[in-house]
Amino acid sequence: MSYEKLESRFRQYHRLNDLRSILYWDEAVVMPPASGSARADSLGEMGVLIQGLVDQPEVGDWLAHAEAQKPKLQPMQVANLRCMQRIYLENTAVPSDLNRRLTVARGKAEQSWRQLRTDNNWKDFLPQMREVLQLTRESLSALGSAMGLSLYDSALNLHSRGLTTKNVEVLFNELKAFLPGLADRVLAKQGRAQILVPEGVFPVQAQKALCRELMTTLGFDISRGRLDESHHPFCGGNPHDVRITTRYRDNEFISSLLGVLHETGHALYEQNLPREWVEQPVGQPCGMAIHESQSLLMEMQIVHSPEFLEFAAPLMRRHFQEHVKNPKSLETDNLIRLINRVERGWIRVDADEVTYPLHVILRFEIERDLLEDRWPLEELPAVWDIKMRQYLGISTLGNDRNGCMQDVHWPGGAFGYFPAYTFGAVIAAQLFAKIANENPSVRQQIRQGEFQAINTWLRERIWNQGSLHDTLELVESACGPLGTVAYQRHLESRYL
Amino acid sequence: MSYEKLESRFRQYHRLNDLRSILYWDEAVVMPPASGSARADSLGEMGVLIQGLVDQPEVGDWLAHAEAQKPKLQPMQVANLRCMQRIYLENTAVPSDLNRRLTVARGKAEQSWRQLRTDNNWKDFLPQMREVLQLTRESLSALGSAMGLSLYDSALNLHSRGLTTKNVEVLFNELKAFLPGLADRVLAKQGRAQILVPEGVFPVQAQKALCRELMTTLGFDISRGRLDESHHPFCGGNPHDVRITTRYRDNEFISSLLGVLHETGHALYEQNLPREWVEQPVGQPCGMAIHESQSLLMEMQIVHSPEFLEFAAPLMRRHFQEHVKNPKSLETDNLIRLINRVERGWIRVDADEVTYPLHVILRFEIERDLLEDRWPLEELPAVWDIKMRQYLGISTLGNDRNGCMQDVHWPGGAFGYFPAYTFGAVIAAQLFAKIANENPSVRQQIRQGEFQAINTWLRERIWNQGSLHDTLELVESACGPLGTVAYQRHLESRYL
Numbered sequence: 001m002s003y004e005k006l007e008s009r010f011r012q013y014h015r016l017n018d019l020r021s022i023l024y025w026d027e028a029v030v031m032p033p034a035s036g037s038a039r040a041d042s043l044g045e046m047g048v049l050i051q052g053l054v055d056q057p058e059v060g061d062w063l064a065h066a067e068a069q070k071p072k073l074q075p076m077q078v079a080n081l082r083c084m085q086r087i088y089l090e091n092t093a094v095p096s097d098l099n100r101r102l103t104v105a106r107g108k109a110e111q112s113w114r115q116l117r118t119d120n121n122w123k124d125f126l127p128q129m130r131e132v133l134q135l136t137r138e139s140l141s142a143l144g145s146a147m148g149l150s151l152y153d154s155a156l157n158l159h160s161r162g163l164t165t166k167n168v169e170v171l172f173n174e175l176k177a178f179l180p181g182l183a184d185r186v187l188a189k190q191g192r193a194q195i196l197v198p199e200g201v202f203p204v205q206a207q208k209a210l211c212r213e214l215m216t217t218l219g220f221d222i223s224r225g226r227l228d229e230s231h232h233p234f235c236g237g238n239p240h241d242v243r244i245t246t247r248y249r250d251n252e253f254i255s256s257l258l259g260v261l262h263e264t265g266h267a268l269y270e271q272n273l274p275r276e277w278v279e280q281p282v283g284q285p286c287g288m289a290i291h292e293s294q295s296l297l298m299e300m301q302i303v304h305s306p307e308f309l310e311f312a313a314p315l316m317r318r319h320f321q322e323h324v325k326n327p328k329s330l331e332t333d334n335l336i337r338l339i340n341r342v343e344r345g346w347i348r349v350d351a352d353e354v355t356y357p358l359h360v361i362l363r364f365e366i367e368r369d370l371l372e373d374r375w376p377l378e379e380l381p382a383v384w385d386i387k388m389r390q391y392l393g394i395s396t397l398g399n400d401r402n403g404c405m406q407d408v409h410w411p412g413g414a415f416g417y418f419p420a421y422t423f424g425a426v427i428a429a430q431l432f433a434k435i436a437n438e439n440p441s442v443r444q445q446i447r448q449g450e451f452q453a454i455n456t457w458l459r460e461r462i463w464n465q466g467s468l469h470d471t472l473e474l475v476e477s478a479c480g481p482l483g484t485v486a487y488q489r490h491l492e493s494r495y496l
Numbered sequence: 497m498s499y500e501k502l503e504s505r506f507r508q509y510h511r512l513n514d515l516r517s518i519l520y521w522d523e524a525v526v527m528p529p530a531s532g533s534a535r536a537d538s539l540g541e542m543g544v545l546i547q548g549l550v551d552q553p554e555v556g557d558w559l560a561h562a563e564a565q566k567p568k569l570q571p572m573q574v575a576n577l578r579c580m581q582r583i584y585l586e587n588t589a590v591p592s593d594l595n596r597r598l599t600v601a602r603g604k605a606e607q608s609w610r611q612l613r614t615d616n617n618w619k620d621f622l623p624q625m626r627e628v629l630q631l632t633r634e635s636l637s638a639l640g641s642a643m644g645l646s647l648y649d650s651a652l653n654l655h656s657r658g659l660t661t662k663n664v665e666v667l668f669n670e671l672k673a674f675l676p677g678l679a680d681r682v683l684a685k686q687g688r689a690q691i692l693v694p695e696g697v698f699p700v701q702a703q704k705a706l707c708r709e710l711m712t713t714l715g716f717d718i719s720r721g722r723l724d725e726s727h728h729p730f731c732g733g734n735p736h737d738v739r740i741t742t743r744y745r746d747n748e749f750i751s752s753l754l755g756v757l758h759e760t761g762h763a764l765y766e767q768n769l770p771r772e773w774v775e776q777p778v779g780q781p782c783g784m785a786i787h788e789s790q791s792l793l794m795e796m797q798i799v800h801s802p803e804f805l806e807f808a809a810p811l812m813r814r815h816f817q818e819h820v821k822n823p824k825s826l827e828t829d830n831l832i833r834l835i836n837r838v839e840r841g842w843i844r845v846d847a848d849e850v851t852y853p854l855h856v857i858l859r860f861e862i863e864r865d866l867l868e869d870r871w872p873l874e875e876l877p878a879v880w881d882i883k884m885r886q887y888l889g890i891s892t893l894g895n896d897r898n899g900c901m902q903d904v905h906w907p908g909g910a911f912g913y914f915p916a917y918t919f920g921a922v923i924a925a926q927l928f929a930k931i932a933n934e935n936p937s938v939r940q941q942i943r944q945g946e947f948q949a950i951n952t953w954l955r956e957r958i959w960n961q962g963s964l965h966d967t968l969e970l971v972e973s974a975c976g977p978l979g980t981v982a983y984q985r986h987l988e989s990r991y992l
Binding site: 011012015016018019022023026030031032033034035038039041042043045046048049053221222223224225226238240241279 | 507508511512514515518519522526527528529530531534535537538539541542544545549717718719720721722734736737
């Protein structure tokens with residue numbers, strides 16, 4: 001009885017969340033410019049109502065009673081109950097006044113950050129960042145007490161279910177042991193290769209047509225989704241209505257295409273969540289590490305592979321042959337080299353697959369220490385510079401814009417998110433190795449533009465599992481205990 | 497104290513309603529086809545939550561206590577309190593189970609109606625229509641008891657604040673006294689005029705550009721609104737973000753242009769509601785009779801006028817000169833005759849300004865009698881035919897598709913809505929006569945594409961009044977007691 005009441009309440013909760021996601025999409029894609037302030041107010045009210053569906057004493061009572069029903073429940077229902085308890089804690093553990101203050105501080109810090117980053121103005125950013133950090137600490141501390149987790153563990157757990165500081169440290173130490181050296185060797189090898197960048201005017205209509213062709217070939221169901229334009233590319237909407245966005249520039253088509261195919265990985269996960277559980281907590285995605293593993297499996301394991309580019313290069317030539325000034329740049333071998341080029345740089349979002357994890361490791365070590373108050377926030381630029389020189393061999397001294405101020409995550413209060421990117425990359429490599437192991441013709445299938453076998457495997461092992469398991473359990477059930485072996489092999493085989 | 501609590505609660509209510517309007521727009525304009533069923537479920541939950549904000553004992557208590565605060569409140573606050581009481585009654589008077597059954601029956605009847613109308617199948621439509629009628633009667637009866645109104649009065653009041661059956665009968669009797677004869681005279685006169693229909697392929701891009709140019713010239717603020725495409729044209733969104741839609745056909749540009757300008761009238765009302773009250777009940781539009789008066793003032797009084805067409809015809813020629821096969825059809829005099837052509841026909845939505853009210857009067861008489869159970873629903877096709885012959889001189893016997901099954905209103909349960917169209921037309925004529933009386937150069941301003949004086953007048957007298965008054969009080973305060981004199985003069989002067 002209590003369990004049924006919970007299903008009914010959480011169905012409301014997820015349906016309202018689904019509508020809210022459509023409104024976020026609307027805000028980013030179609031909302032007229034002067035409507036933003038009223039929209040923010042309205043979404044604020046909607047947030048209060050949605051939280052109010054869960055933050056109720058009766059929900060706590062039902063959860064307690066449902067525990068007694070457990071013997072009669074199916075495994076998915078038991079897992080659902082566990083997910084409900086987690087959502088209930090997340091919505092009730094933090095005092096609402098603290099929540100409100102943190103929301104305001106994050107909003108203000110994010111807004112100032114845009115200008116202060118442009119101005120390379122760390123000094124004026126510091127006090128706002130300090131407030132966000134302090135309130136985030138308080139909030140995570142309340143959440144951590146309720147869940148029995150340390151500060152950074154509860155930050156990690158918010159974004160990637162079940163991940164611990166220990167898990168991250170073990171994995172990242174393995175990566176630190178081989179990545180810097182690997183980057184040296186890759187750069188030395190790459191130095192000798194000639195790479196042509198396609199030049200010309202590439203009509204946006206043709207770019208859209210190619211994106212649409214490839215995303216549907218990869219399995220995206222366009223009858224339950226859309227492709228649109230926005231300032232920052234994202235995959236939004238909800239599992240019933242998945243909305244990918246990108247932005248086009250007419251002098252360059254590769255970055256928007258790769259962006260769309262990355263988002264297609266996220267989209268396939270959303271579109272293939274277990275249909276009958278998709279309005280319950282257990283039917284939601286398992287967390288951001290798994291979500292990023294799906295986008296990176298698509299982008300790095302499949303789309304960047306020589307086999308996929310052999311399949312896709314003729315399509316690019318068909319769409320752009322008459323628009324490209326240097327036709328040799330669209331030859332398959334050149335595209336493979338271009339799309340897999342490695343470069344050391346300041347900026348995480350521009351980083352290639354080999355150096356990207358170093359950007360993440362640096363951020364993990366810093367945010368863990370900041371939350372635990374191991375050194376004062378004033379020292380952030382200096383610490384950042386030391387670690388950049390250590391891991392990537394370049395300095396950011398006096399260049400905070402391209403250093404510790406480059407990401408929106410910290411002003412936005414999203415501490416504990418960064419590891420999801422690199423866990424995603426490592427999980428993706430291990431999943432793909434498992435797929436290739438079980439299906440020896442997978443590379444041949446990719447070369448022929450056939451993705452049904454890959455998608456069937458992912459649907460069974462990952463997509464259809466929803467939140468039945470925590471992050472690492474899900475990885476283990478799909479492809480064995482998580483490690484860095486497959487990832488290292490993948491990088492060596494692709495780049496050396 | 498209670499009044500302040502009410503403002504806070506109704507602000508939530510309107511903000512959530514504003515978001516819901518954006519989601520309705522999304523459904524009609526961008527939602528992918530296969531997402532409809534999940535969207536309907538989610539919007540159902542949202543409706544329950546929104547109703548639950550008002551349907552609470554505490555809201556009833558606050559309303560009772562706020563009555564005692566009245567001496568201390570400002571006039572807008574007193575009016576706001578009255579509007580709150582109305583919304584409270586509308587949300588609490590009808591038992592929620594009846595509400596749910598009516599919603600389901602309407603949904604089913606609307607869905608079957610699409611196919612059954614196409615099939616001219618009255619027989620299978622009858623039982624569904626009977627269920628909607630019966631449940632609507634029950635619902636209006638509950639609402640009527642709570643508000644002290646008869647069945648049809650409470651139907652009218654739902655759509656147009658304060659309008660009574662008596663008001664409608666008086667006005668419609670006046671119209672019936674002169675409209676049929678006037679239509680005869682207009683048709684006799686028009687018989688001699690030659691009218692050319694523009695032929696050619698009119699690019700949709702050019703049509704959009706012209707629509708956008710004219711709607712902004714008329715005062716639409718595009719920084720707080722949009723123009724898009726949908727199957728049925730409408731004006732949606734909310735006062736902060738007003739969204740007009742239309743549909744384009746490339747062999748014809750006039751109907752979509754006129755549609756957009758009609759919706760622009762609705763949009764100007766929404767965009768100019770009193771800014772500081774727009775999230776309170778008193779800041780909402782006064783009802784559908786006034787809303788239609790704004791769209792029809794724009795469409796019939798302004799856009800169809802010779803002066804406006806003198807201004808707009810050169811713009812049409814600029815956009816379409818090179819696409820039209822018969823350039824004479826774009827000459828100003830021809831466009832005036834074409835756009836003001838009168839024809840007797842079966843279909844309300846295709847009717848001209850002279851015959852349209854007869855379509856509405858017929859529907860009013862029928863729906864009033866149906867609600868009051870004066871004759872059985874089985875006789876609807878026969879009654880429809882008799883009245884069509886009486887008012888428009890044409891028969892619909894055996895042609896229910898173009899007779900009593902042509903409108904979505906009744907299967908959708910929207911009894912009491914139709915009079916708003918004709919009240920709107922009559923109010924529009926009287927408002928425009930008042931404007932012309934106070935501003936003798938108004939026709940000259942329209943000829944020059946200047947709408948600032950008209951809009952300033954409307955903003956003060958109508959738009960900015962929100963729901964401060966009931967329908968007829970608002971008309972009276974703006975342009976004297978409502979009558980048909982101005983409307984009759986307008987028709988005679990334009991068509992004879």
